[in-house]
Amino acid sequence: VKCRVCRGPAVIDIRRHNAAFCGDHFVHHCQEQVRRALKDHGMVQPGERVLVAVSGGKDSLALWDLLTDLGCAADGLYLGLGIGEYSGASGHHARAYASERGLKLHEVDLGADLGFTVPAAAAATRRAPCGACGLSKRHLFNTFALDHGYDVVATGHNLDDEAAVLLGNVLRWETGYLGRQHPVLAAAPGFARKVKPLYRVGEREMAAYCVVRGIDYQVEECPMAAGNRHLGFKEVLNALEDRSPGAKAAFFFGFLERGHPRFTEESAGERDALTPCAQCGAPTPGEVCAFCQLRARASGVPVETPLVVIPRHIEED
Amino acid sequence: MKVVLRNPRRELDVDGPITVTALLQRLELNPESVLVIAGDELVPKDARLDDATIVEIRPVISGGAGGAP
Secondary structure, eight states: OBOTTTOSBOSEEEGGGTEEEOHHHHHHHHHHHHHHHHHHTTOSOTTOEEEEEEOSSHHHHHHHHHHHHTTOEEEEEEEEOOOHHHHHHHHHHHHHHHHHHTOOEEEEEIIIIISOOHHHHHHHHTSOHHHHHHHHHHHHHHHHHHHTTOSEEEOOOOHHHHHHHHHHHHHTTOHHHHHHOSSEEOOBTTBOEEEOTTTTSOHHHHHHHHHHHTOOOOOSOOTTTTTOHHHHHHHHHHHHHHHSTTHHHHHHHHIIIIIGGGTHHHHHHHHHTOEEOTTTOOEESSSSOHHHHHHHHHHOOOTTSOOOOOOBSOOOO | OEEEETTTTEEEEOOSSEEHHHHHHHTTOOGGGEEEEETTEEOOTTOEEOTTOEEEEEEOOOOSSOSOO
16 A cells, blocks of 8 residues: 555555555654644643653653644653553653653652552452552642643543543443543643543554654553453454444544533533542542542551652752 | 564464465454554555564553543
8 A cells, every 4th residue: 555645655554544654644644633633622722831641651652752743842740550560661661752852751659659559559449450540640640730830631542542431431321421521621620621632543543653753662551451341342442443444433523523512511510519628639529539548548548648749850940 | 474462472473475464364353453563664454474574463452541531
């Protein structure tokens, strides 16, 4: 196959676009998809500071690369999850990427800074590790952004991630989650703006972007995620996509256009009802937020213990 | 040719030449779920892989903390 733009040898074909691209024009294609996402949803305004949630995997490193190339002032935050060799390798990839490109990477380590790890949290709560991981990430990225003057938290959720989450939310008719599933969640008291600039780009495209750009990312999958529900939804959707190219995009983009507006009222009401956590001040529907409760159970430290996180690699002004 | 698979890492010997599409069909892999890398180069579905090529089939699906936005 030949590149749709220059007719040179292609390196990747994207069936849902009925197109193939050479390396240079594929990178340009990805940039245009992200540029369109940023513009269509007003994700980042001129002069705003962006905090990229960096895991060391393909999506977060590609996101950081794309945002930087598009002129955004973007620093990274890496969260050490304490998942053995996997976390060690992930951190290495994140640090190497930042170091090679002269970008600023902050680090918070769950074990060293907060007294628990994701495996410990899963054991203490007897729940799936992905739940504790996601809760910790959402809380800590948001808190860090607010505490350090970042206007926006950018995450590497791609089209496949969003379609899989949507499928899960629809199967259970999680109407509150459906109202909040959007490429942009506006800032509100206690919340930084949260954006997903990769929502127009497929997972395979993000991996290909890293290969073409020479970005060395963590290829191995998280050992704690094996067999989880989210991965199962992705497999189902990829089976559909193989039979019907464009199915994932039609599902998610159709939801954004025609489904999402039907659920926003309920989720807005839920957000308005939040009050500050008695321990950390984060918005919560209860007295103590889910993260403070998780930390107390996983670390054995009483929930009343004040939370003080001193991240590394912060440059003093 | 030597074919390297990941997650878990393992190696297979496959007779070449063969196209990327045929290789993935033979291994019963969904083309949406992987990249094919020959040497250090990404290759498209119609690329012909010869016996001397070392091929990596790299999974692209990842994700743990899905769920609530």
